[in-house]
Every structure is written in C-alpha cells, then in structure tokens.
Amino acid sequence: xxxxxxxxxxxRDGLQAISRTMPTASKHRWIAALADAGVKEIEVGSFVSAxxxxxxADIAEVxxxxxxxxxxxxxxxxxxxxxALAAFESDxxxxxxxxxxxxxxxxxxxxxxxxxxxxxxxxxVALRNERFPGIQIEAGLSxxxxxxxxxxxxxxxxxxxxxxxxxxxxxxxxxxxxxxYATPVQVRRLFHRLQKAVGELAGSAHFHNTLGQGLANxxxxxxxxxxxxxxxxxxxxxxxxxxxxxxxxxxxxLVFLLESMxxxxxxxxxxxxxxxxxxxEALPGEALYGYLPSxxxxxxxxxxxxxx
Amino acid sequence: xxxxxxxxxxxRDGLQAISRTMPTASKHRWIAALADAGVKEIEVGSFVSAxxxxxxADIAEVxxxxxxxxxxxxxxxxxxxxxALAAFESDxxxxxxxxxxxxxxxxxxxxxxxxxxxxxxxxxVALRNERFPGIQIEAGLSxxxxxxxxxxxxxxxxxxxxxxxxxxxxxxxxxxxxxxYATPVQVRRLFHRLQKAVGELAGSAHFHNTLGQGLANxxxxxxxxxxxxxxxxxxxxxxxxxxxxxxxxxxxxLVFLLESMxxxxxxxxxxxxxxxxxxxEALPGEALYGYLPSxxxxxxxxxxxxxx
Numbered sequence: 383x384x385x386x387x388x389x390x391x392x393x394r395d396g397l398q399a400i401s402r403t404m405p406t407a408s409k410h411r412w413i414a415a416l417a418d419a420g421v422k423e424i425e426v427g428s429f430v431s432a433x434x435x436x437x438x439a440d441i442a443e444v445x446x447x448x449x450x451x452x453x454x455x456x457x458x459x460x461x462x463x464x465x466a467l468a469a470f471e472s473d474x475x476x477x478x479x480x481x482x483x484x485x486x487x488x489x490x491x492x493x494x495x496x497x498x499x500x501x502x503x504x505x506x507v508a509l510r511n512e513r514f515p516g517i518q519i520e521a522g523l524s525x526x527x528x529x530x531x532x533x534x535x536x537x538x539x540x541x542x543x544x545x546x547x548x549x550x551x552x553x554x555x556x557x558x559x560x561x562x563y564a565t566p567v568q569v570r571r572l573f574h575r576l577q578k579a580v581g582e583l584a585g586s587a588h589f590h591n592t593l594g595q596g597l598a599n600x601x602x603x604x605x606x607x608x609x610x611x612x613x614x615x616x617x618x619x620x621x622x623x624x625x626x627x628x629x630x631x632x633x634x635x636l637v638f639l640l641e642s643m644x645x646x647x648x649x650x651x652x653x654x655x656x657x658x659x660x661x662x663e664a665l666p667g668e669a670l671y672g673y674l675p676s677x678x679x680x681x682x683x684x685x686x687x688x689x690x
Numbered sequence: 691x692x693x694x695x696x697x698x699x700x701x702r703d704g705l706q707a708i709s710r711t712m713p714t715a716s717k718h719r720w721i722a723a724l725a726d727a728g729v730k731e732i733e734v735g736s737f738v739s740a741x742x743x744x745x746x747a748d749i750a751e752v753x754x755x756x757x758x759x760x761x762x763x764x765x766x767x768x769x770x771x772x773x774a775l776a777a778f779e780s781d782x783x784x785x786x787x788x789x790x791x792x793x794x795x796x797x798x799x800x801x802x803x804x805x806x807x808x809x810x811x812x813x814x815v816a817l818r819n820e821r822f823p824g825i826q827i828e829a830g831l832s833x834x835x836x837x838x839x840x841x842x843x844x845x846x847x848x849x850x851x852x853x854x855x856x857x858x859x860x861x862x863x864x865x866x867x868x869x870x871y872a873t874p875v876q877v878r879r880l881f882h883r884l885q886k887a888v889g890e891l892a893g894s895a896h897f898h899n900t901l902g903q904g905l906a907n908x909x910x911x912x913x914x915x916x917x918x919x920x921x922x923x924x925x926x927x928x929x930x931x932x933x934x935x936x937x938x939x940x941x942x943x944l945v946f947l948l949e950s951m952x953x954x955x956x957x958x959x960x961x962x963x964x965x966x967x968x969x970x971e972a973l974p975g976e977a978l979y980g981y982l983p984s985x986x987x988x989x990x991x992x993x994x995x996x997x998x
Contacts, residue, residue, distance in 0.1 A: 534990035563988040565950040566909045593988070594943045594981030598905040601874045605913075635902045642873040673902030680871040680901065682842035 384686065386645045387423060387610040388637060389586060390416055392661070393444070394425040394459050395630055396618030397437050400668065406440040408664035410447045413454075415660045416615065419653035421633075423455040424448065425478065425612070429465035445472040459522075461492045466506040469517075476518035479503055479552070483543050484529035487560070491524075500546050507551040520554040520585060521547040526572060528563030537572055541579050554585035556610070559599070562592020566602035573606045586610035589631045591617060591671075596631035597639055604645070611636060615654075615661055616670030632672040634658065638679070646686040651679060692994065694953045695731060695918040696945060697894060698724055700969070701752070702733040702767050703938055704926030705745050708976060714748040716972035718755045721762075723968045724923065727961035729941075731763040732756065733786065733920070737773035753780040767830075769800045774814040777825075784826035787811055787860070791851050792837035795868070799832075808854050815859040828862040828893060829855040834880060836871030845880055849887050862893035864918070867907070870900020874910035881914045894918035897939045899925060899979075904939035905947055912953070919944060923962075923969055924978030940980040942966065946987070954994040959987060 393413060397404055404412075413424055426448045432439035441458060448456045449472075460466045460477040469477045481503065482488035485496055494502065503521060510517055525532070526540045544555050557572060569587070577584045587603045587610070589596045600611060614630035637649045655675065662670055701721060705712055712720075721732055734756045740747035749766060756764045768774045768785040777785045789811065790796035793804055802810065811829060818825055833840070834848045852863050865880060877895070885892040895911045895918070897904045908919060922938035945957045963983065970978055 528988055528990055530989060532989075561988065562985075563990075565947070567951045592981065592985055593946065594940070595905060595947055597903060598909045598947060601906045601909045632902070638901065639873070639903055639906060643875045673900065677870075677900055680836055680869065681838060681840075682836055682871075 384645050385609070386604075386640050386647055387586075388421060388633060388640070388647050388649060389423040389425065389457070389610055389612045390421050390615060390633055391425040391588070391612045391630060392614035392616070392618055392633070394427050394438075395612075396614040396616070398428060398435055399619045400437065400665065402665070403437045403439070404664050406443055406447075408660075409440070409444050412657060412660050412664060413444070413448050414451060415653070415657035417451045417454045419657050420647070420649040422453070422648060423457060425457040425459060428459040428461070429469045429477075430459075430461055442468065442472050445469075445474050449473055457520075460506070462502055463505045463509065466509060470510065470514040474517060476520060477506075478520045478522045478556075479506060480524050480558075481521050481543060481547065482524045482529075482560075483540050484525040484532040484535050486531040487525045487529050490531065496543070500550060503547060503550045503552065511551070518554065519552045520556055521550075521552045522556045522558050522588060523547070524558040524560040526557045527559045527565070527568050528561050530561045537575060540572060541575050544576055544580050548580045548583055553583065555580055555583050556586035556588055556612075558588035558612075559590055562590035562595075564589060564599050565595065566598050569599045569602040570606050573603055573608055577607070586612055588612040590619075591629055591631045597635060600631065600636065600639060604643070615658055616675075617672055618668070618670065629671060632674075634672045634674045638674045641686045642683065644686045692953050693917070694912075694948050694955055695894075696729060696941060696948070696955050696957060697731040697733065697765070697918055697920045698729045698923060698941055699733040699896070699920045699938060700922035700924070700926055700941070702735050702746075703920075704922040704924070706736060706743055707927045708745070708973065710973070711745045711747070712972050714751055716968075717748070717752050720965060720968050720972060721752070721756050722759060723961070723965035725759045725762045727965050728955070728957040730761070730956060731765060733765040733767060736767040736769070737777045737780075737785075738767075738769055750776065750780050753777075753782050757781060765828075768814070770810055771813045771817065774817060778818065778822040782825060784828060785814075786828045786830045786864075787814060788832050788866075789829050789851060789855065790832045790837075790868075791848050792833040792840040792843050794839040795833045795837050798839065804851070808858060811855060811858045811860065819859070826862065827860045828864055829858075829860040830864045830866050830896060831855070832866040832868040834865045835867045835873070835876050836869050838869045845883060848880060849883050852884055852888050856888045856891055861891065863888055863891050864894035864896055864920075866896035866920075867898055870898035870903075872897060872907050873903065874906050877907045877910040878914050881911055881916055885915070894920055896920040898927075899937050899939045905943060908939065908944065908947060912951070923966055924983075925980055926976070926978065937979060940982075942980045942982045946982045949994045950991065952994045
C-alpha cells in the first residue's frame, strides 16, 4: 500500500486565521480547482457562529456547492452540538470535532472543560446515530504535542482522551499539533501509542509548520504507518487561540515530498499551482508560503507509480 | 550514543553565495560566537583564487584566527592541489574536497572531468601523507541526489565515485545535496549504500533547503545512522553553479530539531541567537532564514540530556 490521503484544510484552518472574508464564489472556485488537481478530501469550513467567525458565515452554501463536485469528500469543523446539527443537515460527508487535550486551550477555544467536551461529543454521536447514520465523525485531538498556554502535554493525557473518544463512538481519532511544537520522536511515540490504544480508529496527522519541523514530522509519521495528512495550500492558517502558531504544513510541499518518496497522492502538482493562483487572486496581497511553488519541480522528477 | 555533530558551513557555503565581502574582523567575531555557543566544527572558508571568490581572499588569516579558539575543529573547502598546499600550510584541522558526481557540474564548478578530479584528490592525499600527516581529508561528494544541470544522478555513479575516493585515500566521504533535490527515501537508500561500500569512511550529510525538505531529510539520515550534519546559520548559502539552489539547512532549526529529538549537539540555542545577531550586524539587510529564530523555543522545551 502506498496511497496517502492529503486532506486539504486551507478553506477552514487557513481562512479562519485571515481576517478578511473570502467571497463564497471564490471559495467555490478554489475548492473546485483543488478537487480538479486530484485532492480527494477538503475541510471546507466550520459550522460556527457567524458572529465569532464571519469568514465562515457561508458554510452551508459552501458545503452545498462542494457536494456537487463528483468524488470529493466534504468535511467541516464543528465545535458543538448546534454546529453538528447544521452540518448534518447540510448533507456533509464527515465532521471533525476539535477536542483539546490541554484543558486551558479547550476553555479558550470552545469554552468547555474536558468533561463538558466529552459529553458534547457523546450528544453529537447520538444525534448522528439516530438521524444521520451515513455521516462520519472524527475527533481531532488538538494540542497533543504541547500547548502555548499549558506547555508540555503528557502523552498519557492524550491517550486517555483518545480512549474517551473511542468510547463516545467517534469513527476516527486524529492528532493535531496545534502549536507547531511536535518533534519526530514525539510523533512516532504518540501515533504508536494511539494505534495501540484505539486500533483502527487511529487517524490523521495535522501538523503546523510553526517551527519549520512540519515535513520532518511527516516523515516520522509515515514511519509509524500514518496514511492521512492535513495540510493547507500556501501554508495559510493557524489558531487564533494559540498565539504564534502560524500556518499548517504547505500542501504543495507535502505533495512533492510524498510523491518523491514514491507515495501516491493522486494529486497533479501543475494543477495544484492553478489552484494556488486562484487562491492568490482571491486573497490579493496575502502571504502564501511554500518552497516548491517558488523553485519548481526538480529536473528528473517523476510521480509515484500507480499501484495496482 | 546520541551525540550529533553540527558542522557549521555558513562562513564558507553561505558567504561564497553573497556578493559582498564580510570583513575579516566580522568573520572572526561570528566564528568566535558560534564556537562560544558550542559549535564544535566550522568550515571557515575556501582556499580558492581571490579573483574567483574575493569573499574568501582572507582565508589564511581567518583560519589562523579560528585556530586560536580552543577546542574548535577548523575546516576549509579546497578545490585543487594548489589550494590544498595553502590550506595545509595554514595548520588547518581538515579540508573538504568538493567532488561532483555529475560530470557537467564538475566541469562548471571546478573545470575538471571525473578522471582529472580523482587524479587531483590522489595528489592532495600524497601531499598530506608526505608533509602534513595530522590533517584530515574529506571528499564531499556533491550533486549526489540530482543536479540542476544533469538532472537525475544514478546511485551507482555515486557509489563508484565513493569507492574511487576511498581508494584515493581520503579519511571521510560525505554526501551533499547541492541542488536541494534530495528526498527522504533517497537519503536512506544512498547513505545505506555508502556505508556498505566504504564502511567507516561514510561521513556527513550536507543538505540544502531549496525545496523545503531539508529537515525531513535529516530525520531520514538519522534513521540510517548519520551523525554529522552540515548546516549554515540563517540558512545563507548556495552554489553559484547550481541556479536556484539556495541556502543550506538552517543551523538554528537543525539544532532545535536534534535537541528536541533527544540528540545532544552541545549547542546552546540562546547563545546561537547571539551569533545570529552578530551575523546580521555584519551583513545588514541580508535575508536570514529559520523558523526558530522568529518563533522562539516552545514552552516546556528541554535540551537533550547529557550522555555519560
């Protein structure tokens, strides 16, 4: 097996960190271009209060239009039961619930204690089971590699929360480096423990590139069998409640890394550059990151070969 | 064993890529500050024609002053026999001979065919053996992961050249990603083959960060037992004959990666920042790279523990 799922989170993690609001039509053009480049899963936004995050006020419409793209797996972030209901009614494929392992971060981010958050996840799962059985629920455990507020986050706390999520009935449990603190040793250790604790439910790696260690962490995660990576085009994004925690790992550089390692993503890099120019046009003057876009593909580059 | 040697190449690889010339006194202040931060090996410049690289015209004086720093291993790049004689007479600790595995790059860089270069290395080793027995000679195999001129560079060519270098009597053989094309899979494969082919002579990894994959490649190289890494402060540097191949991996980010992986470098990151400000003062307005310098150490960061 050598297919890796690159899950684009730019329209959510990226756009929430940028103060101006991308017009709905631009979001759709960007998402369509990403899908056209071969991106198979996109987190298109969050079902949150438009007062809190006006950038996401059009989420229902964005999901509706994204769902018209054939073959695309459409995901949204959902912080609570109210958001989950709206997301489920939008006919989304999957929701991601952000669950901070650092309790101070949880309070800052979703204003909930651990106990309250676990209860919330249980209610979301119950709602899904009762009325929307086809929709997947992912718990995205955040701040698992350290927190800008709490500092060190013990591995045991992460595993305890992962077990609580498994018990609450989610379908997938991912680990997110919200603060950009993860190191390759930690990544190997924690994903290994996650797999031991929750087996098949162990999911994606969500790295930020705050300290420039993002792709190094991807290599470490690949070593322990992680097959889904979140990233954002142009490296836009960050968490408003984790000061200094800028941008996700850059989709363009991630795809290049994976393909050049012989791991198929199904993504065409030239078409990814088309999506990048659409993003740049939609956010004129916004800083976009990434090495590959400015340097180009190396001489002699070949895509990973298709597996039978 | 968990000590990793970070070999600073900024004063050579960095400064040769910058058109203005750093004053000798500034070079010494910078080198002294690097050593003070715990950097144990520094490539302080090149013994090349001052006409070709005026930035390196003061190399003999730079070596002389660097040698006054207690405990510092002083290295210089040397492209030919003439340079080697000058280097040996300067009482240097080690020289690095750049040997391109891509013949077109060899012709562009040192104007020599493979046969001529191998002959040159033999002469340098003979001179050392006869008159300067205490000085080490490293062959730095360049363009081993691909070349901006030739494109793909076959692994077999790399190993053949490594064997020729071993036969010529060098003490150490490093692999350099001159173009910044290396991928983690290639890194593991090629260092593994190098170790099989030349055993104990297998040496350092020299990565550029052109495509942003530098630290990912470090993680891969650590996996196969590489224990010496070249890097340059602020990521300055590049090869004037490999267009687009900018900057080495950033020393500051590398040290952070290693220490946070539990691998001791002996380098103090705060003092490294002092050296960085000296570099910035000496090259006002010059772009310095690196994530750690702008973000700072994560909350809860601890250095790797000392090994007994």
